[in-house]
Amino acid sequence: SNMQxxxxxxxxxxxxxxxxxxxxxxxxLSADEHGIRLAVAVTNRVKKVYWFMDNKLISERSPYAxxxxxxxxxxxxxxxxxxxxGIDRLRxxxxxxxxxxxxxxxxxxxxxxxx
Numbered sequence: 001s002n003m004q005x006x007x008x009x010x011x012x013x014x015x016x017x018x019x020x021x022x023x024x025x026x027x028x029l030s031a032d033e034h035g036i037r038l039a040v041a042v043t044n045r046v047k048k049v050y051w052f053m054d055n056k057l058i059s060e061r062s063p064y065a066x067x068x069x070x071x072x073x074x075x076x077x078x079x080x081x082x083x084x085x086g087i088d089r090l091r092x093x094x095x096x097x098x099x100x101x102x103x104x105x106x107x108x109x110x111x112x113x114x115x
Contacts, residue, residue: 008043010086011063013078015039018090023097024073035068036092040080052079 015037016022024034040049042063051059051067054076059067063082073096079089 006044008045008084011046011049011080011082011088012041013038013080013088013090014041016092019093021093021095023095025097027097027099034070036070038067038069038078042082046082046084048083050081052081053077055079
C-alpha cells in the first residue's frame with residue numbers, strides 16, 4: 001500500500017487558536033452550556049489521538065471527532081498526542097466575562113411616551 005510512502009507530519013491543533021482568550025458569557029449561558037471546540041489536523045495514517053488538558057488525559061478518540069471542553073477560568077495547556085508519537089500543544093486563557101452595568105443612567109435615557 002502507499003501508506004508507508006505518505007509523508008508524515010506531526011498533529012496540529014486547529015481549534016482553538018494558540019494563546020486564544022475565551023470569554024465565558026455567564027450573562028447569556030450557564031457555565032455548563034459553554035464549550036470550546038478542540039480539533040486537530042493529522043496525517044491520514046493516524047487513527048487515534050489523545051487529548052490532554054493541563055497534562056491530564058481527557059479523551060482518546062478518532063482525530064476526526066472534535067471534542068468540546070469547558071475549562072474553569074484561568075490559564076490552561078491543551079496537548080494532543082497522535083498514535084505515532086507526534087505532539088502539539090498550546091495555551092488557552094479562559095475568563096468569565098463581566099458585563100459592565102451602568103447604574104448612573106442619565107434622566108433623558110428614560111423612554112418618552114408620545115402624546
